[in-house]
Amino acid sequence: MKRIAFLLILIALATLSAKSFASDPLHEIEAEIHDIAEGAVGHDASSGHGDAHDGEHKSSVIESPKAGIAPMVTAILVFVIVAGISAVGIWPKIVGGLDERNAKITGEIAAAEDARKQAKEALNEYEKNLADARAEAQQMLESTKAQQIELAAQLKATADVELTAMREKAKADIDAAKKQALNELYSESVTLATVMAGKILQREVTAGDQQRLMEESLAEMKTVKS
Amino acid sequence: MSSMSSLTLGAGDPVAHVINHPTFVNESGWVIWSSAQTNLVVSGLILLFVGFFVAKAVATGNESDGHKRWITNNRFAHMVEVICGYLRESTVRPLLGERTNKMMPFLWTVFFFILINNLLGLIPILDLHNLLLGEAGLGLNPEMVAKHQAFIGGTATQSIFVTAGLSLIAGLMINFSGIKELGVAGYIKHLTADAPIFVWPIIIPIEIMGTFIKPIALAIRLFANMTAGHILVAVLLGFAADGFVKGDVIGIPVGVISGVGVIAIYFLELFVAFLQAFVFMFLTTVFISLLAHHGEHDHDHAHEGAPAHA
Numbered sequence A: 001m002k003r004i005a006f007l008l009i010l011i012a013l014a015t016l017s018a019k020s021f022a023s024d025p026l027h028e029i030e031a032e033i034h035d036i037a038e039g040a041v042g043h044d045a046s047s048g049h050g051d052a053h054d055g056e057h058k059s060s061v062i063e064s065p066k067a068g069i070a071p072m073v074t075a076i077l078v079f080v081i082v083a084g085i086s087a088v089g090i091w092p093k094i095v096g097g098l099d100e101r102n103a104k105i106t107g108e109i110a111a112a113e114d115a116r117k118q119a120k121e122a123l124n125e126y127e128k129n130l131a132d133a134r135a136e137a138q139q140m141l142e143s144t145k146a147q148q149i150e151l152a153a154q155l156k157a158t159a160d161v162e163l164t165a166m167r168e169k170a171k172a173d174i175d176a177a178k179k180q181a182l183n184e185l186y187s188e189s190v191t192l193a194t195v196m197a198g199k200i201l202q203r204e205v206t207a208g209d210q211q212r213l214m215e216e217s218l219a220e221m222k223t224v225k226s
Numbered sequence B: 001m002s003s004m005s006s007l008t009l010g011a012g013d014p015v016a017h018v019i020n021h022p023t024f025v026n027e028s029g030w031v032i033w034s035s036a037q038t039n040l041v042v043s044g045l046i047l048l049f050v051g052f053f054v055a056k057a058v059a060t061g062n063e064s065d066g067h068k069r070w071i072t073n074n075r076f077a078h079m080v081e082v083i084c085g086y087l088r089e090s091t092v093r094p095l096l097g098e099r100t101n102k103m104m105p106f107l108w109t110v111f112f113f114i115l116i117n118n119l120l121g122l123i124p125i126l127d128l129h130n131l132l133l134g135e136a137g138l139g140l141n142p143e144m145v146a147k148h149q150a151f152i153g154g155t156a157t158q159s160i161f162v163t164a165g166l167s168l169i170a171g172l173m174i175n176f177s178g179i180k181e182l183g184v185a186g187y188i189k190h191l192t193a194d195a196p197i198f199v200w201p202i203i204i205p206i207e208i209m210g211t212f213i214k215p216i217a218l219a220i221r222l223f224a225n226m227t228a229g230h231i232l233v234a235v236l237l238g239f240a241a242d243g244f245v246k247g248d249v250i251g252i253p254v255g256v257i258s259g260v261g262v263i264a265i266y267f268l269e270l271f272v273a274f275l276q277a278f279v280f281m282f283l284t285t286v287f288i289s290l291l292a293h294h295g296e297h298d299h300d301h302a303h304e305g306a307p308a309h310a
Helices: A002-021 A025-041 A052-057 A065-089 A091-201 A207-225 B002-007 B014-018 B035-058 B063-070 B075-122 B125-135 B142-146 B160-190 B197-246 B251-290 B294-308
Strands: B022-025 B031-034
Touching: A065 A091, A065 B031, A065 B035, A065 B075, A065 B160, A091 A207, A091 B035, A091 B063, A091 B075, B014 B197, B022 B035, B031 B035, B035 B075, B035 B125, B075 B160, B075 B197, B075 B251, B160 B197, B160 B251, B197 B251
Parallel strands: none
Antiparallel strands: B022 B031
8 A cells, every 4th residue: 555655656756747847948948048148247156045046047055144044043943952852751761761671681681691500500419419329329239239149149059058968868868769779679689589599499498598698699799780 | 957957846956956945035135944944843843753752662661561561562663772772882882981871862862863854855855845836836835936945845964054053062062071071170181182381382272173173074074975965866867857858869878877876876865864964973972082081182083083084
């Protein structure tokens, strides 16, 4: 909408300017003649705007005092009034806004800096505690491990002793059983042999014979065994 | 010349297009009111109205607004706030130090008052005025156009008397501030520039002349910069008008090139409007600071010439 309005203003200006281009030729000729005439008489360019027609064709950028004093006084008065009013109603508010915002931002930055320091200290404390806890845990772990190893060794030693005892006992039992079995086997073998020998000899083997045979057999078996 | 006068709407030469135009002249030939004066009043009103609006937008809001009370919501107000902050913190405070807060209202007013006047000069108010009254024949007062008079228009800051008035205020502020800072004895002693006593007959007149030359330089610098640019625009517009009116093989290219040149120069003028407002304010600040730093007199004078060429 603003752009359309701006374009319309430009078009209006262009139209009016075009109209101004089409100025009256007679007026142009008159103006040219006027320029030539004024040039011939040596027109004073600084004569100001008292004569409006002079100002139309020959002007100076430095005004005469008659034309300049009023703007100067106006400039001073307007400036003093504006400075006075703005010094009371405008600049204090802007200064206040700038300073308060500056103080706020500075304060927030300082608070953030403090918070960062506190957070860093807390982090350091936490890391220190964590390191201590880890060291303690490691120490406990190592202690427990050592105790476990010791306990295991102790258990192993006990088990070894028990096993050795059991093995010895079992060995002894086996030996005893073996010996008993061998004795029984010998006895049965002698008895069987005696019975068989009696049947073969057709006579009764006496206890004395049996004893003698048994001893002889045992002696032979031992000999064979060795 | 005649076709140029058509484009500049009644003006016989480029200078006539940019100078101050009287509205009322008394029988003795003294101008009572002119277009530049209307411009000054309008710029003052603009500064006040816009200033109150910006001040309201920049000021910290109510606590009920929460964190939004710290935010300047309006973009234009934010822009003005940034300019104010820059001028105070980056331009004035390094020079005036503790005196910054006391001097800023005056310096801000100087900057914005000159800036608004410079910018008003870039709006072809005078051309619109003459078009509507003279060419379009709206019947308001065509005789004024015929007499080359205007209610409003031009650039007030391209009147040497207007810039002289502003420089007079700046000069008074510079010297009163110096007297307040140094005391009367210190101010008089400053005129010796801490030179050996046998050099005083030379130094004191130079320093006294310098007291007047500083504001005069301010006035001439602003006047010359604003006038030169506007004359250049008027001359190029004259070329463009002559070229298009002639309408032949040479005229059309001249008109096109001049038209493009006018647009480029107008952008430059926009920059100059800000620059000259800043330079006036900055040099005023520099001159104020020179009348405060006892031990840096030589150092300050060594730098005095640098900004003077801006």
